[in-house]
Amino acid sequence: NAGVTQTPKFRILKIGQSMTLQCTQDMNHNYMYWYRQDPGMGLKLIYYSVGAGITDKGEVPNGYNVSRSTTEDFPLRLELAAPSQTSVYFCASSYGTGVHEQYFGPGTRLTVT
Amino acid sequence: AQSVAQPEDQVNVAEGNPLTVKCTYSVSGNPYLFWYVQYPNRGLQFLLKYITGDNLVKGSYGFEAEFNKSQTSFHLKKPSALVSDSALYFCAVRDRRYGGATNKLIFGTGTLLAVQP
Numbered sequence: 330n331a332g333v334t335q336t337p338k339f340r341i342l343k344i345g346q347s348m349t350l351q352c353t354q355d356m357n358h359n360y361m362y363w364y365r366q367d368p369g370m371g372l373k374l375i376y377y378s379v380g381a382g383i384t385d386k387g388e389v390p391n392g393y394n395v396s397r398s399t400t401e402d403f404p405l406r407l408e409l410a411a412p413s414q415t416s417v418y419f420c421a422s423s424y425g426t427g428v429h430e431q432y433f434g435p436g437t438r439l440t441v442t
Numbered sequence: 443a444q445s446v447a448q449p450e451d452q453v454n455v456a457e458g459n460p461l462t463v464k465c466t467y468s469v470s471g472n473p474y475l476f477w478y479v480q481y482p483n484r485g486l487q488f489l490l491k492y493i494t495g496d497n498l499v500k501g502s503y504g505f506e507a508e509f510n511k512s513q514t515s516f517h518l519k520k521p522s523a524l525v526s527d528s529a530l531y532f533c534a535v536r537d538r539r540y541g542g543a544t545n546k547l548i549f550g551t552g553t554l555l556a557v558q559p
Contacts, residue, residue, distance in 0.1 A: 333485070360535065360545050362546075369451075369551060369552075370548055371532065371549040371550060371551040371552055372486075372532070372549045374546065377544060377546065379543065379544055385475065385544075387546075413453075418487070419485055421486075423545045424543040424545075424546075425542070426543070427542055428474045428491065428493050428536065428545075429545055430476060430488040430491055431485070431486075431488070431545065431547060432488070433485035433486040434485050435479075435484060435485045436483075436485050438486070
């Protein structure tokens, strides 16, 4: 049981480039989330999904897009990367209805220069 | 507005001493509260949660947390700190606007715990 996996671990992008951060979970969780973590700012929710085919914006969605074609995968797309998107990105998942904790992946450290 | 506050950016404690990491919340109704730990260059790991019932919640690695409704607090505690407990700790509350329909969490800004040998 691998839990939540993310690739890549590190990436450097030039301004204006695009990339996709991959996230996969093998726990059959319905809910999935993308966060960014900036120093001293805690975690901010970018997008979330409550099931395949259903996604919604979180607190800071601008500059990002997501899709959820399967229960397992929840990729995050960055279009036209900007320095403000330099951050550490975490994917998480949880069971559905009820009070459930979220399980986090190891993160992707992204630098945009 | 719902929020979580962790008033201390850093807590320093000597190994073997008790530790407390503070958390206060602001949410209408009954809160669902969580503590997570983040070791360097790792994702967040779940420690414990409060749903209802006993105000003292026991979790992983010997940690516990005390829910206090009148003070709107959910402080994390451990009777005897270890150097290996040094990490970043996050308190979170479930967003009541959506409840179990999304299980969205609102996180505090984190407290760095440093345990000295």
